[in-house]
Amino acid sequence: MLGPLTRIGATVDRVTIPDQKGGGAFGVVGFDEDGFTAPIEPSDAELTYDTALLDIKPGEDGLFTATPRGSTGSTLVTVEVKGHTTVFPVSVGLEEKTIADFDDADRWRFGTARGSGKVEPVAEGHTGRALRLSYDFTQSTATRTAYAYPPAPIEIPGQPLALGAWVHGDEKGEWTAFTITDANGQSYSLYGPYITWKGWRQIEMQVPASVAYPIKVTRFYTIETSANRQYTGEVLIDDFTAEVPPPAQTPPAPERVPDPLVIQDGTADGSPWRFAVLSDAQFVAADPDSEFVRQARRTLREVLAAKPDFLVINGDFVDTGYEADFALAKKILDEELGGRLPYYYVPGNHEIYGPGDIGNFRKAFGEPSRTFDHKGTRFVLLDSSTGTYRTSSYAQLTMLRDALDGAARDRSVRSVMVFGHHPARDPLPSKNSQLADRKEAALLEKWTADFRARTGKGAAVVNAHVGVFHASRVDGVPTFVNGNSGKNPSGSPADGGFTGWTMFGVDPRVNTRGGDGWLRAEVRPHVDELSLTVPERVKAGTTAHVTATLRQDGEDMPLAYPMSADWSGSPNVHIGDARRALPWLHTVTFDPATGRLTALRPGKATLSVTVNGVRRQATITVTG
Template sequence: MLRGVLLRRRPVVLTLLPAAALVGTALVPPGAARADVPPAPSTAVSLAPGGIPPTQQESDGYDFTAHGEALATVSTRPVAPGLDLTSYQRLESGGWNRGTVLTADLTEKTLAMDVRDSGKVAGVAPVTQQMQDTGAVAGINGDFFDINASGAPVGIAKSRTGIANTVTGTRPAFQLVGGRAVVGALTSSGTLTTPDGSAHPLAGFNTPHLPTDGIGVYSALWGDTTLDYAVGTPGSVPEPVARATVVGGVVTAVGSGAGAPAVTEGGQVLLGRDAGAAVVGALQVGQHVDVEVGLSEDVDLALSGADQLVTDGAVASGISDDGLHARTAIGVDRSGTRVIALTVDGLTTASVGMKRTDLAVLMQSLGAWEAINLDGGGSSTMVARIAGTTTPVEVNTPQDGTERPVSNSLLFFSSAQPQGRPVSAQSRPVSTRAGAYTVLTGLHRTVFGSGVDAAYAAAEHDGRFTATNGRLTVTRGRGDEAVATGRRTGPSGVTFDAGRGRTATAPLTVLGPLDHLAVDRATIPFTGRDGSAPVRLTGYDADGRPSPVEPQDVRVEAEPGVVVTPDGADGFTITPATAKGTALVRFQVGDHWAETQVLVGLDDETVAGFADGASWTAASDRATGTVTTTTGPSGEPGLRLQYDFTRSTATRGMYAVPPAPITVSGQPLELSMWVKGDGSGAWPRIMVASGDGTVSNLDGPLVTWTGWQQVTFPVPAGTAMPLTVSRIRFLEVRADTQYQGDVSVADLVAHVSPPGTGVTTQPVHDPVVLTDGTVADRPLRVAVLSDGQFVARDPDGELLQSVRERLREIVAAKPDYLVIDGDLVDEASPADLALAEQVLDEEVADRVPWTYVPGNHEVMGGPITNFEAVFGPAHTTRLLSAPGGGTRLITLNTSSLTLHGNDDGKQQLVDLEAQLQQAATDPDTTGVLVAMHVPMDDPLADKASQLTDRLEAQQLQDRLGRFRAQTGKSVAVVNGHVGVFDGSSAQGVSVVVNGNSGKTPAGNADHGGFRGWTMLGIDPARGIVGRAPEPGDRTAWLQAETHPAVDSLQLAVPATLGRGSVVTLSPTLTQSGVVVPVAWPVSAQWSGTGVAFDEHGSAVVRYDAATGRLTALRAGTATLVLTVNGVTTSATVTVT
């Protein structure tokens, strides 16, 4: 009895007559094709909010944080009636994972399923290809298969047209019976009855492997792949093996060996080995035989997998595991009417993959009453034709970078009628980029509209476009496209009216005017003049909210050697027009610009010459072996890897590890290496870390050759530089292949682009940091000090003295609260932390309440428990109350340079989510201030001082942005760590980086590299900005006043100026002999007599603190007064 839904069924037996093809005509006719329907936006969950329509930022009822996962982002989109696609990304205990879920409601009568393949059992094709011309709207990969050999599935498959393949025995399988689904054990068997009446069990039907003494039967469904694979390998078939051809139950040929199947129409081939060969070989031409293959249940379709993951609503026992990999699973709820198909990406930084046991827990949490594991790893594939489009696309990310050809698939079909004729409408941006549902004030967004048929496919139909309110205007408002222009910030939309009540609205949020512009690729390398590359521009308003910029808003200036053309609404395409050289491309929108450097051609740079080969070491997984020195094809040094891949059937690997990771200079497009092959079919890969910390592999071809051959390892486009090589790897992924091997390598070379002149960028001076003014009058003031880095063994040193001076300034300023934002000490010994406690007791005591947030130096040489024993929990929350409301202060522990790499793992992120939810509903909370030592993004060019998990940084930024967008409450982040003072904004969230209080700054003095501290001024009454905030609302809630240490202050002003003349002043301060410009991010207070600081008034001079411009207005004398951190100087000017 199958577990799950109780169904009365009878066994099904197939008497093998002329076989029906597994791949037949479509169950339903495909929808009308429309070549110019824009594709759906990416299913990747990123850059929220705005990457997908707000109505689709939901989970379809799934809870992706049911087991303590953190920073989960989810979107759900319809595919067809009864079929939805949910995409998610979340932080799990083992790392980040990203997955996609197809949810099928089998009570929807127009929804159907079937098993399909490439057109033959012994063959492979990508799922997208298996779906072609079938009318399918979605699909997932199916059973495990004989990879790198016959390609045939190893289990059971039955489509609606008949059994395709079986293997004798019981397998966990997905089954469909009368519109209800079951997942559970399915048994197949078969019998060959010979002329003497003897019944001989069959090992399988169209099975890729015959066991010892086995007999198999093969039909025309098998295809033309040699049957040698079933008993050995091509050209290497052990004896005895016998075969017989049967047509209409009559033996027509008998012979030895396997070979080409040569199955005649309506016939079968019997193949036997060992004792089975004796049975088959004894048959004679003209004899009658009976061949039967059967399943234990009468099912409409069946597809087997490997482990049973969930049984009776509980995680199954005895699940086998083979580590972290991409996964595919399928399950069914208790009623048998809801099918849950899941893929999880694997073996990337963005998605580490899952163990089978964790996969079982996930399927159970998604509501599966029964579930099984299907083929995973590089085979994991999910394809869907998103509602409103016409073409199925891959919606997961392949583990190997491209969609793998697989043996079979499980497809979903919709027969909803009418198809090809509109019954409703759709309206959405033409751009597929994240953030396309936003538009900057004054810029444009192209919107597409069409009909949608009953199966949710796009159906061509023109209509009329209108804006939902005055925040947008619409031009070219008829046909299937219109252009919307942002006019005023806030929510709006574009409605497409196809007539007869068929309307749809694309929600568009109008952001503020363009404040700064960014390009996604500052450098684009090409090997030569062949090829092209996309470039995408993103504009940001003054709140740091991103929005894609379309080509219609951009002016392009390109140096000779490249051609730049618009690429629809998404961006531009750059094509080289020279074989070698460099060119600079500038993209300009109004007064804002961004640049891309194009590098064409290649130079060779040696990565590893292996002269140090004796210091390379061996490493392996599920294998043994050695790494020794040898010589290359021209006598140069090399490495020899001898390995034993006979110890396991799981993925095995043999690796050569350098004494230290090797950094590759420049912009490599590919690496090459000489490889002396052994013909084994092992897979050569080079393990690298990219510039953003992502660990991946550069892949070469399977080693099918013998002798020396130069192998190329392409570098994927868009890889962050520099690359660092950590291993040379040889892997075996075939479960049925075991061997010992011997390969050698020599001369690892990088093929790099020529050096360019580099790009220039426009500085962004965010107003969260005051240039002229003070926060002294704000109702809530929070002082921030960080990065002293003193040590107990130097208690009277310069660093500690500087920290004491800063603390005294802070106490004198009488803030409401003090945040010590990490790295107060340099080392984490008990003596260092005791000295920190002593200093705080002596300088602050109870005069100002304070919190100490740990940085990476609070665990330098010691555990976090040393810190906690003195200063309490490493992450905290409290409400800071002031007139106008409360500000929730959340402190986080980034001592491991991540938020989830600490002793409590991701728990503080789980706590953060709870704290944000509490802040959202608490009427006394008007804003949230997050204090953590390491910033999400380093403002310096080298990006050396930021959260090392870049996905974590992006997801946290997105989460805080969603908090502000969804609650209308303000949020800001304050950090240290970098060694400079800085301010920025991201998705409406202000980010303040506090500089050093003791340690020597890391940046230049004119870019925030000075010692000091920061005072945050908060007005809680201005914290609630609503759902349509204006740029500047965030600074009305919080601004930062930096307090540099000042030894002296210099203000040089000409003694006289002629009326109408303009000069630029360059005031400076000096600290410890370093001259610091008094300009952003130095906060100053400007005053004086006879001086105007705006466009109004009848003063003698006007001064603009942001630009330093002093303008002489009328005759007279004026005195300009400058104050920085309590130090004041003045200068007098006479206008004639």
């Protein structure tokens, strides 16, 4: 049964029609508050767009079909259904622009991770000069890369949808990629094909829809991820290109819908019991005093001080899976936790980087997948180190099925939580970090949703790997992606891109069938500094804005969802909806959801905020 419509979305981020002879298609999907979805019939949707450029009509299978009327141009398509809207661009025509012709090939620089090599100009490329990128990938069994850096980042005009390059290969099977940065300084990796051809071929990589234009290319590189593949190689690269559509107006950013799983004001301290989750520290034994190690130790100290029942390390605690890395991991855990806090370690893909299998992890930390019960909740810990559960260990899928069926029969189990490093869905537009097997991802979502619907018991999924904190729900099942505790984030702070960890509070007394309240997530960002900006004087009857800012690794970022904060004040301060304040008692009200402070009557009041144990306060004087 679907609940009331809460938002709509298109089945595509944008539609690009290469020329006037082509066409495009899209659908519209409706969501209720529990994440249940259903297609919207074209007859229920109202579209607004440039009719001189496009003709959009209902097509087959409930989709819309867009046909060009003009030879080139772009328009925003606005879809409205019962007061809810979604907007996306449609463009007609593409122009291929050359962004690098390698006339400056002698100024390019080489870089590598776990390899060696060089770059040098060659006289005969695809058209004119080219660049030779040569590398030795025999020096490690972990992931190896060879980078070609331009003399300066290559600025690309317009809003390119794809980047291309001419590559002369030698059938070695290297993986190709670009790195770009956008207008917000956010880096993205654009992955291309594996080099399985000999001679020249043009390759192409799509630009994620989430980038803030303009963008710059900062490097091109080749990658080898397989431990068993040891070789030296080289490629020639020439004529970097960008596929640029006609200039389009940027659609408004979709309104962020905070998920009720995340605590926006308050803590998980009032829950009957709590557990902590950290992931993606990614340190190596070769550098035991690195910043990644310091961040891992810092996170463990914060977790220990918060006194959860236990800790789950949800993958990529180490960067490579050698015995020395796990020895360092065990040493850090012993030194920082000292046996005072139980922990469970779920492997990620980096736990097998280098050796290529889970053997070293198993010797150090035991079985990579397991189940256990704690105070009425069944935990299922899964191994996705190879990128899928099936290829990591097919037997664990049977284990999950048995755990769900057993929990359905066991009256002492009120909820089930499934952990795995890779999420079924990557919340970032690039989709680089989700389970590789999409059928497997759909199966896991179906199993947990069916369990919840059939039993009335709670079900939730916790993942990591993406590099952002993100909460959503699929068919009523809360799904949480835990961000990084050490490694640099993969998104902007607005997308959940910051470092930290999460405290979950569990309340088995809450009715789980409704899907609300039994599980809450307190997202704790690392706080190097915290500032609270409050007006010193406010006139009664007026409003003002309050902001809090935290600093991480030299970067200031606003305190905002999905970060959790605990707002409080003196007895004459009301926290929450101003309409619920008591005028004879409260001097001011403050609504954390909007940042609005309302002055009610003359007097002095104190407002404070606490984020991950760091507290700041300020005094406000209300004048008559």
